[in-house]
Amino acid sequence: MSVSGLCHVCEANEAEHTCPQCGTAVCDDHFRQTRGLCVRCVETAGRDDIANPGDGPDDDDIHRI
Ligand SMILES: [Zn+2]
Ligand SMILES: [Zn+2]
Incomplete structure (x- = not known):
């Protein structure tokens, strides 16, 4: 296709x-x-989905002092 070169993994x-x-x-x-x-x-x-923090408004539940 348009991609030229070898796989960077193998x-x-x-x-x-x-x-x-x-x-x-x-x-x-x-x-x-x-x-x-x-x-x-x-x-x-x-x-x-577990390793994807910061993707929701969860920060609102944290009480920042
Ligand atoms: Zn990648
Ligand atoms: Zn490969």
């Missing part, structure tokens, strides 16, 4: 995707279509 296969989060070009084996992210970002994100 550096063996041709990169076919570019991760929208980190911008890393990865091959099909290292891109998770279900998440739309490279495997590195999927590993960093961990479980779906």
Whole structure:
């Protein structure tokens, strides 16, 4: 496709995707279509919603002194 070069994860296969989060070009084996992210970002994100603090108005419940 338009992506040229090798996968930055395995550096063996041709990169076919570019991760929208980190911008890393990865091959099909290292891109998770279900998440739309490279495997590195999927590993960093961990479980779906737990590792995503600050995404809600939870700060309002904290009494700041
Ligand atoms: Zn790869
Ligand atoms: Zn990524």
